[in-house]
Structures are given as structure tokens and as C-alpha cells.
């Protein structure tokens with residue numbers, strides 16, 4: 001299969017701080033990826049390196065099989081929408097989309113016009129007079145209407161309300177179905193996007209700690225609530241992500257899945273089982289590794 005991106009040993013250091021530490025992954029055609037992780041984990045640094053905005057300290061990046069650096073044919077196939085994208089003050093939205101139509105080979109102006117109506121954007125207003133949410137909407141429209149084979153959204157919705165965010169998710173899914181391409185979504189709103197994602201990459205403290213199909217992650221962990229002794233017996237030997245005691249009861253989040261027999265066994269022991277969402281799982285995994293790092297530093 002042709003890879004959209006191939007990243008090997010990707011590393012970026014700023015002085016003594018290693019922002020990205022030897023990451024390997026590949027991106028397949030026509031898939032929606034979530035690039036997730038806590039603040040400062042290294043997500044933007046990775047996106048900046050694969051789009052050739054910054055140089056890696058070491059490691060290798062291939063996009064569409066080529067080195068992306070100063071490679072016009074590769075870069076014209078990438079659309080990178082950043083949270084704090086700056087636009088020339090003198091531009092209005094119509095000017096901006098004019099530029100996009102010549103910058104992106106697959107640009108669809110008719111589709112952009114529909115999206116402009118969906119997001120209620122004033123075409124003639126200068127960029128500097130747009131609200132924070134309107135600027136985000138403009139970025140989202142560019143990302144969608146560019147139909148770039150590699151489209152990256154880095155926290156694209158600063159200032160966007162819940163209604164507008166839902167419009168974004170709906171349009172993204174609709175347009176992706178009719179025009180498949182590779183999309184990376186980097187966001188902290190994991191619960192909101194979890195249904196959209198097909199593959200999840202989690203970065204923690206510069207390292208890739210998860211690289212899996214979203215379906216395989218669903219059901220990867222569960223929480224068990226019940227009497228402490230029964231819960232301890234049931235979870236014995238399992239990898240515990242979180243343990244909370246409430247009187248004689250405990251809530252324990254554990255990695256792994258359960259067979260039907262194990263579920264019945266839990267019910268008979270008076271234990272309640274609850275699934276763990278992608279967001280909860282990532283919080284548990286990244287918090288656990290931060291705590292281990294702190295303990296090791298002591």
C-alpha cells in the first residue's frame with residue numbers, strides 16, 4: 001500500500017528539552033487520524049515537522065514517498081490548519097479564498113461557498129475584524145474545501161461554539177465519505193471527535209505511546225466498582241490504571257477486555273462494570289506515565 005506519510009526516528013530538541021523523541025509512524029491513504037496528547041506533549045512539533053515548517057533534529061520524514069522540504073509538488077498536496085493561523089489584515093474572506101483556489105489543486109469553490117453559508121461568514125469583512133470563532137470557521141472551510149490528500153487540523157476550533165463544532169464534524173464526515181483523503185485531527189476535545197476517528201496516535205512527553213485503530217481501542221479498558229475485597233480479587237494480576245477508594249467501596253480502572261464468563265463472574269460478585277471512553281483512557285495513560293516520571297525523579 002502507498003503510504004501518505006512515513007516517519008522514522010523523528011526527533012526534535014530545543015537545547016536540553018527534547019520535544020519529540022524518536023517517533024515512528026506511518027499514515028495510510030484515506031483514513032482519519034487523531035493525534036492526541038496533553039499540553040506540551042509534542043503534537044504541534046510533529047505536525048510542523050511533517051509539513052516541513054521546522055527541521056527535525058534527527059530522523060526521517062517522507063510524504064507521498066518524498067522529502068517534503070522545499071518540495072512544491074508535495075507541499076501543494078498538504079493543507080495544515082493551525083489554531084492561531086495569522087492572515088494578512090488587509091484581506092477579507094473573499095480574498096483569502098481566492099488565494100486558496102490557486103494554492104490548492106483540488107480546491108472546490110462551490111463547496112467553499114456552501115460552507116461559508118453554513119458558518120455564516122461575512123465575505124466582505126476584513127480578517128482583522130472577524131471574531132475568534134469566525135477566524136476558526138475560515139480555517140475549517142479552507143481545510144475542508146482544499147480537499148488536500150493530507151489535511152491537518154491542529155486544534156482548529158478556538159472560539160467556535162458547540163453548534164459550529166457540530167457543523168464541522170458533520171461536514172467533515174459527509175465530505176470525507178464522498179472525497180476520501182487522509183486527515184489528521186489534533187484536539188483536546190477527544191470525546192467530541194472519538195466517533196470520527198479511525199486511527200489514534202497518542203503522544204506523551206515526546207514519545208508515541210499509542211498507535212492503534214480506534215475500533216481496537218474501544219473496549220481496551222474498563223472500570224469496576226464494588227466492595228474493595230471483591231474488586232481486589234477480580235482485578236488481581238491486571239494492569240491497574242486508576243484506583244479510588246470510597247469508604248469500603250472502590251472504583252478501579254483496568255486495562256484489558258472481559259469475556260462473557262468474566263462479566264458474569266463480576267455480576268455474581270456484586271461488581272459493576274463500566275466502559276472507559278477514549279478520552280478517559282488517554283487521561284489515565286498519560287497521567288500514569290507522568291506520575292511514574294515524577295516518582296523516578298524523586
Ligand SMILES: Nc1ncnc2c1ncn2[C@@H]1O[C@H](COP(=O)(O)OP(=O)(O)OP(=O)(O)O)[C@@H](O)[C@H]1O
Nearest residue numbers: 014017018019037038039040041042043044045046
Ligand atoms: N520553538 C520552540 N522552542 C523551544 N521549545 C519549544 C518550541 N516549540 C515547542 N517547544 C517545546 O516543545 C514541547 C512540545 O510542544 P508542542 O507545541 O509540540 O506541544 P503540543 O502537544 O502541541 O501542546 P498543546 O496541546 O499545548 O498545543 C513543549 O515542551 C514546548 O515548550
